[in-house]
Amino acid sequence: MLTFLRKRATTSLLPLVAVLLGVFLLARMTGDPAALYLPENATEAQKETFRTANGLDLPVWQQLLDYLGGVVRLDFGTSLRTGEPAAEMALRAFPATLQLALTTMVLAVVISIVIGSYAAYRPNSLADRLASFMSMTAASVPDFWLAITGVWIFAVMLGVLPTSGVDASMLSWVLPIATLLFRPAGVLTQVVRGAMVSALSAPYVRLARSKGADSRRVVTDHALRNAAAPALTVAGDLAVGLVNGAVVVESIFGWPGIGKLMIDSILQRDFAVLQAAVLLTAVTIFVLNVVIDLCYALLDARVRDKALV
Template sequence: MARFLIRRLGLMVVILFIVSIIIFSLVHLTPGDPARMMLGQEATEESLNALREKMGLNEPLYVQYLTWIGGIIQGDFGNSLKDNTPVLTVLLQKLPVTIQLTIMSFAIALIIAIPAGIISATRKGTFWDYFGTTFALSGVSIPPFFLGILLIFIFAISLGWFPPSGYIEPWVDFKKSMLLMVLPAVAVGVRLSAEITRMLRSSMLEVLGADYIRTAYSKGVLEKGVVIGHALKNALIPVVTVSGLQLATFLGGAVITETIFAVPGLGRLVVDAILTRDFPVVQGAVLFMAIAVVVTNFLIDILYSILDPRIKLTGGQS
């Protein structure tokens, strides 16, 4: 176990190092002068050069990268070019919003997907199986931005059941905060629920055909006990993989959904930072998303051994 953890932690460091180089390179290849963005189009060349010198923009790219990554190691993500606010402070301000959206979306997805996947697998070839399969294909095929606009038109504009957009902190007005987050959470959660339903159905069908399932039935175990007590737990491993990766994506920010519903989370922060050429914020936010993905994958590997004791965390051997 210890050897596995050391190997994976080392791999995480290498991956994040490579990702940081890619992020830094891509951001600095983007057209636009940060100094001119800060001082405006009317700024003189002398003032622009002075600001570039102060910000280290005249240094070679490798020097700028080492300065940036050295600061991150010390917890300093730099300052926003827009208002000179520390990037880490900005990220921490937006993170609770994205976490709230993530939790609600994930809860909606699991509430829909687990019963749908189980019923579809245990009632193979029936109406419920076809219904679940159609839902899974439809949910994966519908783009989130289109579903979000459709939800706003139906439930906010036509029926008036929910507010169309915006955000309020739960500690300010809990009820209104939940109502504002329902539509974006559904827009994100429906796609995830469709993916989990399809994966769970496929995994359950494979498990239900195993010898130990037939043995359980021959011993007189009721269908509910076989499905829930034996089949479901063993069918969850591929589902955990899909769910974990999607969860990491949500934590990184549902960019399109947050933009459509005017939710001030990490996703919208990245969009705004790109539009204003706020390079430090873009770099910090994207690196945070990468960290969320890598850490989630690490936790999934550990969860595998809990769900299936046959999987040994011994550095790749089982």
């Protein structure tokens, strides 16, 4: 497994460097922070003093080298807006995103296993067709449309849920989780159903049934275990997408996560915070991908043997 981890770390190094370079260059295309943080009547000398104090007067290549050197030392600079260390701001916001993504993913996995397994156990039935229709619809609806529609119906018209923010009643979790839940639950239900249909028609399942094995045990102990490998791969990709794609949902609902922090940093040209937030997200996605590959190797002996080579 150490060989496998070393190979994955090596292959992921180049994308991480590309992310660092891309974010650094794109952030500086948003404009001059001096024009945003100083009064409109600020003189050119005042603007130059601001740029010098924050290292923005240096050539871009020198700013990039300073930034990469800081990353090596785990120094990501300070926020132009608050003066706090950028890494602390990113780390403070990230748990909220992880909580949202993890809760959504757990619910999506449970829902997809229950509905997908039941639909596969009764193929071509009314329940199977209804499950397929609902899952395909859920997988096709855009997150931003669900978010806006949910706010309009449940917060504005009915007034039963808050429009944004986080409170102690947990009601503020409902709309963000429901919005993020639709697509992964729909996709996973389709994957689980397809994998379970193939598993339930396999020879070892027919043999178990011919020996009088309980139907529930056949589904859970035999078919579901063998259908878990393809479902795990898709679930991992969806989990990565939740961490990476919660930006829109967090912005709409005012969720204090890493996505909202990125948007705020872009609007306020807070380069250091934006770079720290993107790098933290990229590293998390890399770790998630490694964990998914390891879990897949544990489920499939062929993958495990290949990883040990």
